[in-house]
Amino acid sequence: MSRTVLITGGSRGLGADLVAAFLEMGDNVATCSRSRTAEVAAWAEAHPDRFHHELVDLADAAAVESLVPGVIDRFGSIDVLVNNAGVARDGVLPLFSDASIDEMIDLNLRGTIHLTRLVVRRMLIQRAGKIINVSSVVGQTGYRGLSVYSATKAALDGFTRSLARELGSRGITVNSVAPGYLRTEMTHGLDAAQMQQIVRRTPAGRLGEPQDVAAAVRFLASEEAAFITGHVLVVDGGLTA
Numbered sequence: 390m391s392r393t394v395l396i397t398g399g400s401r402g403l404g405a406d407l408v409a410a411f412l413e414m415g416d417n418v419a420t421c422s423r424s425r426t427a428e429v430a431a432w433a434e435a436h437p438d439r440f441h442h443e444l445v446d447l448a449d450a451a452a453v454e455s456l457v458p459g460v461i462d463r464f465g466s467i468d469v470l471v472n473n474a475g476v477a478r479d480g481v482l483p484l485f486s487d488a489s490i491d492e493m494i495d496l497n498l499r500g501t502i503h504l505t506r507l508v509v510r511r512m513l514i515q516r517a518g519k520i521i522n523v524s525s526v527v528g529q530t531g532y533r534g535l536s537v538y539s540a541t542k543a544a545l546d547g548f549t550r551s552l553a554r555e556l557g558s559r560g561i562t563v564n565s566v567a568p569g570y571l572r573t574e575m576t577h578g579l580d581a582a583q584m585q586q587i588v589r590r591t592p593a594g595r596l597g598e599p600q601d602v603a604a605a606v607r608f609l610a611s612e613e614a615a616f617i618t619g620h621v622l623v624v625d626g627g628l629t630a
């Protein structure tokens with residue numbers, strides 16, 4: 390029987406690479422975002438039986454409630470949850486607006502926790518499941534201008550560790566993948582000097598590509614990783630080594 394993988398924020402960036410990777414493996418893939426991109430339309434056309442997209446704002450608790458039943462109605466189970474959707478706003482803390490702080494906490498943390506709670510209720514019935522939270526190395530090291538974002542990502546790693554302890558005996562693994570700096574829209578805000586500095590400090594000598602992270606997520610979602618839980622897998626080319 391095919392697995393069903395729910396990936397949040399699959400319309401672009403890392404999430405789009407994750408959707409493509411799991412579709413390529415033959416899985417049923419469900420994703421959500423606030424907008425429908427050309428990639429989403431193309432997947433819906435190419436895989437009408439295996440691809441499901443819902444327009445959902447994950448920061449809206451009521452909207453999140455409808456996502457899980459929608460995926461279950463379509464595919465019958467959720468075997469893997471990848472909490473990928475996230476937002477980063479940069480700025481020094483004294484100048485941060487309430488709206489920017491709330492936006493990051495509401496999506497990166499509150500939305501992720503709400504959705505995970507709903508999916509875990511299903512996984513407990515199945516007595517199986519794999520949850521992968523996409524955090525970030527800045528949750529461990531910090532980065533000037535990313536204090537609130539870093540707080541949400543460090544919190545996600547704490548969520549991963551505690552939930553792994555809660556669910557280990559129920560056949561459910563929970564892990565984080567913590568990427569370094571990736572070449573996606575999220576890092577377009579970094580200027581050339583910042584980019585060069587990051588590359589200079591990275592032993593692998595380049596920025597990460599979404600495919601580097603997709604490979605780690607695929608591994609943690611596989612049976613090969615059955616005995617790995619509560620782990621934060623850093624994928625950063627050695628930046629934080």
Ligand code: NAP
Binds near residue numbers: 572
């Ligand atoms: P991205 O290019 O900005 O894509 C974010 C995705 O999330 C999009 O599909 C977006 O679609 C969706 N999304 C945003 N807000 C949403 C909301 N309120 N409800 C539902 N979906 C929402 O980001 P990315 O660079 O791929 O990052 C993906 C993950 O990796 C994030 O958790 C990020 O923190 C983490 N990460 C990224 C980097 C990096 O260097 N890029 C490094 C470390 C960690 P819509 O806008 O249409 O909703």
